[in-house]
């Protein structure tokens with residue numbers, strides 16, 4: 001069957017079962033938009049900025065385990081998308097980003113809206129393609145989806161010149177794909193695999209009887225309400241999690257890459273004689289930052305289930321006496337109560353807002369966040385019991401991620417409760433998406449912890465730069481209530497601690513409305529505990545130390 | 547330590563820049579890099595000479611393997627292998643120097659491949675070390691230009707890098 005490149009592109013998306021494409025049109029993708037218009041199966045969501053298109057596709061992917069899809073035009077469309085692509089890359093999120101390119105005969109001539117999309121994105125994609133002939137589109141898109149979701153997932157960019165999208169070619173969608181140089185460990189429905197993995201992980205932790213901690217990206221992977229959970233570890237992790245990491249005899253790391261925000265100073269981390277077992281799908285993650293004693297390359301789901309069957313059939317059981325002593329030690333660290341804070345009747349404490357959010361939503365919401373102090377408080381105080389509920393940018397730490405990601409989550413889960421925890425700084429990096437939310441009637445609850453500061457920056461300046469608050473005060477803030485209203489939403493200003501719960505209840509009762517809650521929080525509050533950059537996990541600043 | 551890594555990759559536009567980009571993005575050294583298509587025209591073979599601690603070399607091998615265009619990687623330094631590099635040197639060759647340069651070229655088993663009334667162009671193949679020694683052996687004020695390919699490497703005997 002002869003079809004144009006644009007028709008082929010849309011057919012491929014249909015074949016892949018793509019439900020939503022997040023995008024923004026422009027000259028180089030006009031043929032593709034024309035084909036989108038002619039069908040109904042693949043729905044298009046018109047964002048207000050290409051960065052938001054990629055974050056929305058990303059939020060969709062994180063909350064479902066399907067591949068997120070974004071469509072942008074050449075030149076500025078691509079450059080705007082780069083932050084979104086890099087965000088997905090650092091957190092290993094499966095995306096296919098389709099970009100328009102100037103016609104093939106113009107490439108390299110500094111044509112109107114030409115950028116080298118493949119070159120610009122090369123360091124922040126799992127792989128990318130420039131398609132030079134319409135006959136290659138189907139095979140390329142098939143490969144793109146396969147690469148995005150197999151093995152260690154990641155974003156894949158497919159750059160399609162305008163003439164190629166208008167060129168006719170024979171079309172058939174390939175049934176299978178193989179890339180001779182690429183041999184991923186997992187294929188198939190990653191969503192199902194991961195859900196199975198979480199149950200098995202819980203079983204494994206129970207069997208071992210040991211304390212369990214999660215990284216920022218892992219929260220929800222093990223139920224936070226479980227007795228064996230000691231909270232998040234790392235820079236803003238709990239005292240018991242970090243002391244446990246530093247002092248354990250054996251550490252079993254399951255799909256975690258020993259990031260610097262997780263282990264602090266490497267030499268300090270290595271200064272104790274613990275043994276490390278590391279399970280990871282990516283051989284390059286193993287012994288990258290920390291030498292491990294036993295490495296197992298494979299998918300968590302397979303490895304954990306194998307481990308379980310070996311352990312279940314083994315006569316060896318965990319040493320009960322040793323475990324008892326260990327838990328006694330953990331209990332002692334726990335009693336430091338490192339997440340406690342002093343609530344106030346005058347000033348709204350950000351921690352209190354998150355705790356109340358948890359209460360009002362029954363701990364069952366999808367929570368996206370931006371980047372800063374509010375992100376850490378959400379991670380610490382919203383106790384996630386299920387995976388894929390906590391959606392945030394960990395690796396790149398992209399301010400502006402929260403709202404567009406929430407759009408993707410809400411579209412993937414219509415009817416579900418979706419909250420976006422943000423700061424007055426971050427929200428302004430993609431505030432224009434309030435307009436998209438209106439257009440698609442997305443009843444997201446925006447929980448702005450408005451401390452009138454780039455709070456995370458202010459905190460570092462307070463601790464490490466002699467209280468010199470260089471450019472971290474957010475002056476001339478808009479009236480967020482009026483702003484929300486201007487976009488056609490509901491805004492609520494909350495200034496008193498006694499109003500927090502009522503306002504949250506009111507907001508969540510409005511099932512069909514986007515409600516923007518502007519909480520004026522204590523601007524001097526800091527995130528504790530804190531392991532300062534470059535320090536060891538036990539060299540922690542606790543709230544009472546100051 | 548110095549390592550020589552051989553790899554097969556897709557003979558596609560952009561594949562080379564993925565490898566080069568990996569080295570610059572992650573701060574790895576490249577001492578030399580050579581690449582050309584193989585007997586199978588869909589594939590290119592690359593030889594990279596690099597240096598780093600054992601940990602860095604391990605990461606370089608793993609990161610290269612991760613590139614989708616890279617088909618297979620072998621660290622030649624892990625076993626017996628042969629390395630060769632080609633060098634062309636243009637020297638000022640007048641008067642007595644002509645005889646002396648010809649003699650040195652013979653000792654190093656090179657060849658004079660271009661002659662003018664004032665210059666010789668000498669072709670020399672060997673290990674990096676041998677080429678360095680040749681440059682040290684001749685009067686360096688006579689050197690007009692040198693061009694070197696960087697090392698190519700291959701395993702000895704049964705050590706074969708194939709798909």
Ligand SMILES: Cc1cc2nc3c(=O)[nH]c(=O)nc-3n(C[C@H](O)[C@H](O)[C@H](O)COP(=O)(O)OP(=O)(O)OC[C@H]3O[C@@H](n4cnc5c(N)ncnc54)[C@H](O)[C@@H]3O)c2cc1C
Nearest residue numbers: 215216234235236255256257281282285299300394395397
């Ligand atoms: C302001 C700020 C503060 C932060 N503070 C903290 C902090 O206090 N604590 C903290 O933990 N983080 C913190 N982070 C996040 C941190 O930067 C990292 O993003 C995060 O710790 C990485 O977590 P991870 O290694 O679990 O996940 P990822 O970075 O997603 O890595 C996942 C690993 O698992 C592997 N993998 C993926 N899928 C599979 C599979 N199916 N089977 C096997 N292996 C698989 C991958 O290859 C990779 O090695 C902070 C970020 C910001 C922005």
Ligand SMILES: Cc1ncc(C[n+]2csc(CCOP(=O)(O)OP(=O)(O)O)c2C)c(N)n1
Nearest residue numbers: 372373374399423424425426453454455456
């Ligand atoms: C795009 C981007 N620019 C800069 C930063 C550096 N940064 C990290 S946190 C932060 C402050 C965020 O302020 P706000 O959104 O108000 O959150 P708060 O920390 O006050 O809760 C900044 C500027 C970043 N992470 N992302």
Ligand SMILES: [Mg+2]
Nearest residue numbers: 423424453455
């Ligand atoms: Mg703020």
